[in-house]
Amino acid sequence: MNDPEVVEVLGEATLPADSTIPASITGSECKVIDLTNCGDFALTVEATFGPDNTGDVVAHLKSSPYGGAAVEEDWDTEDYAKITLTCVKSTRVQVTKAIDADPKYMKVQLINEDPSYGVGPVTVTKVTSII
Numbered sequence: 001m002n003d004p005e006v007v008e009v010l011g012e013a014t015l016p017a018d019s020t021i022p023a024s025i026t027g028s029e030c031k032v033i034d035l036t037n038c039g040d041f042a043l044t045v046e047a048t049f050g051p052d053n054t055g056d057v058v059a060h061l062k063s064s065p066y067g068g069a070a071v072e073e074d075w076d077t078e079d080y081a082k083i084t085l086t087c088v089k090s091t092r093v094q095v096t097k098a099i100d101a102d103p104k105y106m107k108v109q110l111i112n113e114d115p116s117y118g119v120g121p122v123t124v125t126k127v128t129s130i131i
């Protein structure tokens with residue numbers, strides 16, 4: 001088996017309060033995750049919460065059979081998977097989730113559910129084995 005490939009697909013120094021990055025699934029902040037030659041696939045989401053944070057960070061994984069980065073209609077409207085980082089004040093929180101690589105293209109949208117405070121840094125990393 002080949003060594004796994006580790007790639008950061010989304011990184012924000014600060015995810016502003018009550019925000020979604022990218023605002024649209026066609027936004028360029030997140031790379032298209034191409035799984036066409038992928039065996040296993042895992043997504044790691046990590047965020048550092050400040051002392052005043054109260055809301056969670058949620059990663060919504062959207063899938064597409066086509067992968068058209070600039071075409072909104074190419075992306076499913078329902079989540080393929082969702083990862084929630086539960087707010088723990090003044091703490092870095094990380095969650096890794098194994099995901100079925102059946103849809104061949106995916107993108108991530110991050111939502112900061114804290115109405116008053118930004119969270120950061122926030123990163124999303126994919127780990128895949130190449131077949």
